[in-house]
Amino acid sequence: MGMNVGSSSEDEGIVDINTTPLIDVMLVLLIMLIITIPLQTHSIAIDLPQGNPPPSNEQPKLVTVSIGYDNSISWNGEAIDSEASLQSHMASAASEATQPEMHIHPDRLADYKTVAHVMADAQRLGVTKLGIVGLDQFMEGQ
Secondary structure, eight states, X not given: OOOOOSOSOSSOOOOSOOOHHHHHHHHHHHHHHHHHSOOOOOOOOOOOOOSOOOOOSSOOOEEEEEEOTTSOEEETTEEEOSHHHHHHHHHXXXXXXXXXXXXXXXXXXXXXXXXXXXXXXXXXXXXXXXXXXXXXXXXXXX
């Protein structure tokens, strides 16, 4: 690809090695290597239940955490005035033998920061049955 310019004798040969065929061979070998390597499968072993469990006769206990438009938090309709009070309610719910389902009901105008903070507290304190309800207010056209 290169050319020696300004040399005085025409008998001199070009002593530089031509690397183009070497690059071509390396690219072909790389493609062959990629094709022949088996795909890595990332799997996680999970023990799934076998069969159909009988339906539960008892209704689950529900806890509703409402977040108002002004970022006020209430626990089953009772106003929560401090972070420590919310965390104590969540810790007591998480420590029950049959954990209640916690439904978080955010207002459309509530800050995302407040909703995310409540969800993070619930997760950190061990609440496993957690859901967000009332999402119909966020649908378009309403």
